[in-house]
Amino acid sequence: MEPTLKHLSKEDIHKIAAADDFHIAPYREDGVTYGTPTWIWSVEVADQLYVRAYNGSKSRWHRAAMEQKAGKIVAAGMTRQVSFEPVAGEINERIDEAYRKKYKGSPYLDAMISKRATAATVRVK
Structure with missing residues (x-):
């Protein structure tokens, strides 16, 4: 199935x-x-979609996303062509909270809200 060429809707x-x-x-x-x-975790904050690289900015998919600025995602029965942009600043505190809420109880949560993963936060649009 070919990806749809549009930005993600709020829905x-x-x-x-x-x-x-x-x-x-x-x-x-x-x-x-x-x-x-690559299967990764995703969260929503203020109608925006964010992902992080578990292995930080050295992760292969993260390096490619930052170099190419685009690609595709497959999720919730959808395939979409999207763009990627790096994220920094105070929004990361809200993203941390979204990860805590969605993935509460996971043994991987601490790694996903670590400085290493936070430095590899990406907005998917």
Whole structure:
């Protein structure tokens, strides 16, 4: 299924954030071929969709997302072509809270709200 060429709607963001099946595939260096889809966590804050790299900014998908600025996601039964932008600043406190709420009880939560992962926060749009 080819991805839809549009930014995510608020409805899409709500559906994606409520699900736990988010796969990200930034473009490869050629800017045409998608990388291998990687399952990651996603959260919603103020009608925006955010993801973080568990292994920080050295993560392969994160490096590709920051270099290529675009790719596709597959989540909540949807495939979408999207763009990626880095996130920094106070919004990360709200993103931390969203991770705590959505993934409460997970043994991976502390890593996802660590400085390493926070430094690799990405807005998906």
